[in-house]
Amino acid sequence: MPYVEDPPAAPVPPEDHPPGESTLALLRRHSGAAVGIAVVLAATVGGFAYVGGFLTPDRLGADKIANALEATGGGAHAGFRRAHAKGICIAGTFTGTAAAARGLSSAGVFDGRPVPVTGRFAEATPDPYAKDPMVGVRSMALRLQPVGGDEWRMAINDTPGLHVSTPEAFYENALASVPDPKTGKPDPAKVAAYLAKHPESAAFLARMKAKPLASGFANDSYNSIDGFLFVAPDGTQRLVRWTMQAEAPFATLTPAARAGRSANYMFEDLLARATTGPLKWRLVATLAQPGDPNRAAEVWPADRPKVDLGELVIDHVESEAMGNCRDINFDPLVLPAGMLPSDDPIPFARSAVYATSFRRRTREHTPPSAVANQSAGTRP
Numbered sequence: 001m002p003y004v005e006d007p008p009a010a011p012v013p014p015e016d017h018p019p020g021e022s023t024l025a026l027l028r029r030h031s032g033a034a035v036g037i038a039v040v041l042a043a044t045v046g047g048f049a050y051v052g053g054f055l056t057p058d059r060l061g062a063d064k065i066a067n068a069l070e071a072t073g074g075g076a077h078a079g080f081r082r083a084h085a086k087g088i089c090i091a092g093t094f095t096g097t098a099a100a101a102r103g104l105s106s107a108g109v110f111d112g113r114p115v116p117v118t119g120r121f122a123e124a125t126p127d128p129y130a131k132d133p134m135v136g137v138r139s140m141a142l143r144l145q146p147v148g149g150d151e152w153r154m155a156i157n158d159t160p161g162l163h164v165s166t167p168e169a170f171y172e173n174a175l176a177s178v179p180d181p182k183t184g185k186p187d188p189a190k191v192a193a194y195l196a197k198h199p200e201s202a203a204f205l206a207r208m209k210a211k212p213l214a215s216g217f218a219n220d221s222y223n224s225i226d227g228f229l230f231v232a233p234d235g236t237q238r239l240v241r242w243t244m245q246a247e248a249p250f251a252t253l254t255p256a257a258r259a260g261r262s263a264n265y266m267f268e269d270l271l272a273r274a275t276t277g278p279l280k281w282r283l284v285a286t287l288a289q290p291g292d293p294n295r296a297a298e299v300w301p302a303d304r305p306k307v308d309l310g311e312l313v314i315d316h317v318e319s320e321a322m323g324n325c326r327d328i329n330f331d332p333l334v335l336p337a338g339m340l341p342s343d344d345p346i347p348f349a350r351s352a353v354y355a356t357s358f359r360r361r362t363r364e365h366t367p368p369s370a371v372a373n374q375s376a377g378t379r380p
Helices: 033-044 062-072 167-177 188-197 199-210 255-259 265-274 346-361
Strands: 086-096 114-123 138-144 152-157 228-231 237-246 279-287 306-318 339-341 375-377
Touching (some): 062 167, 062 346, 086 265, 086 279, 114 265, 114 306, 152 237, 167 199, 167 346, 188 199, 265 279, 265 375
Antiparallel strands (some): 086 306, 138 152, 228 237, 237 279, 279 306, 306 375
């Protein structure tokens, strides 16, 4: 068994759930390398704490990494998630494409019946009051709860892969990304040394610089990043990654246009869209081929086979509060029968740090969020 400081969250009522952290970075558009790698750090922050083979109780654990994450943000923001702190709750349904999924996974979420969904959109920043124009990475977290079936949770991001493939590399990146109190920015020498040792992180920064930034949550697409095993009814296992592809037409904003938007424009746009009708995404699985790496920092070729597994429909958006998404741990290891973790170490790491973050957060008073007392949607 791998070493995990805290086990993955077990299915319990939402209010008892560790609030889940997803992942990712503030990654500001056109940032310099020193700032860029620091925000990348905030990005994947969805967590790392595990994990046998890479980490042992004597070397690296959830508390140590959680401390590093807090340091990269200039200290903890009491009561809020240690990463992706600024967010809003969503609810709706997922309806699987049974025929397409049948030969890929036996999971009940794909049987064609609508599955209740609770989730969260967030920005990859440790600052719950960050200004939206300054944040360049977004995330979607979901909890699918089939009636009488196994639930499935995910924390997915709009980035092309991650900047690291191991918890050890993540921790090294965190140390290099802690801001200097005198400048408020990471030490360029430390960042340069980190990038020299980890070319995969430099490659990630290049992909992010080339990636158009969606104008809102609703027209953005979100990637699993990590590889998971789908198990077919006959026991056949396939390594997959998946994407929630927005059905809304993609649109972007120029840096100048984005800079002129309000501090909460991403959330205002989402609430406005939700008043006009449901928001929709297609769940698309990408199937690994022989030789494809199962390392989060490496992106698979674009020509890999894809399978449409169903549609996510979001019909309600509301501010975080007790009992809704605020109190859910979107632990990526909460998987239904028909899915298994792969040998990718990152999900194990995220699982353990989420639990540590929860213990800290629940001992603290939670101030109102930047997006408080808001609600929109088509539900009666």
